[in-house]
Amino acid sequence: MRYSQDRDRQDKEDRPYKVFKIKEGVVIDHIPAGKALHVVRVLGLSKNLGDSIITLGMNLESKKIGKKDVVKIENKELTKEELNKIALIAPNASVNMIKNEHVSEKLNIMIPARLENIIICPNPNCITRNYDMKTKFTTISRDPLKIRCNYCERIFDRDDVELK
Numbered sequence: 001m002r003y004s005q006d007r008d009r010q011d012k013e014d015r016p017y018k019v020f021k022i023k024e025g026v027v028i029d030h031i032p033a034g035k036a037l038h039v040v041r042v043l044g045l046s047k048n049l050g051d052s053i054i055t056l057g058m059n060l061e062s063k064k065i066g067k068k069d070v071v072k073i074e075n076k077e078l079t080k081e082e083l084n085k086i087a088l089i090a091p092n093a094s095v096n097m098i099k100n101e102h103v104s105e106k107l108n109i110m111i112p113a114r115l116e117n118i119i120i121c122p123n124p125n126c127i128t129r130n131y132d133m134k135t136k137f138t139t140i141s142r143d144p145l146k147i148r149c150n151y152c153e154r155i156f157d158r159d160d161v162e163l164k
């Protein structure tokens with residue numbers, strides 16, 4: 001009796017999540033819940049899949065941040081620039097390179113100094129909103145986030161950021 005109660009409790013506390021385990025690739029963990037698809041989008045993964053399998057875990061339990069998303073990208077190395085785009089969406093994400101099923105490297109992510117064609121200018125009168133052209137922003141401060149549009153020169157913060 002005792003045994004089965006303990007087991008029930010354990011099942012509830014650590015519901016193991018079955019997210020596809022990768023042998024080689026990148027794991028992006030501790031993404032705020034609901035943002036995994038934004039990460040996939042900002043990395044352009046929906047277009048350049050190659051032979052990588054991508055798995056998403058959404059709304060998983062996390063001791064650290066309550067609820068979280070996880071993105072695993074198999075057989076893929078991300079450039080520093082690609083990784084840094086993640087910081088726009090999930091500044092506290094942990095990014096690990098996986099080799100032979102083990103973490104080979106923990107990578108630091110940082111919002112890039114220049115954001116080229118990643119986000120939409122929130123200013124409806126900006127030239128980039130009225131012509132089919134790339135957007136360019138300069139990062140003024142990372143925490144709190146302040147970015148300046150290179151065209152209309154307005155300054156925006158994290159709440160304004162909308163991905164292209």
Ligand SMILES: [Zn+2]
Nearest residue numbers: 121126149152
């Ligand atoms: Zn602008």
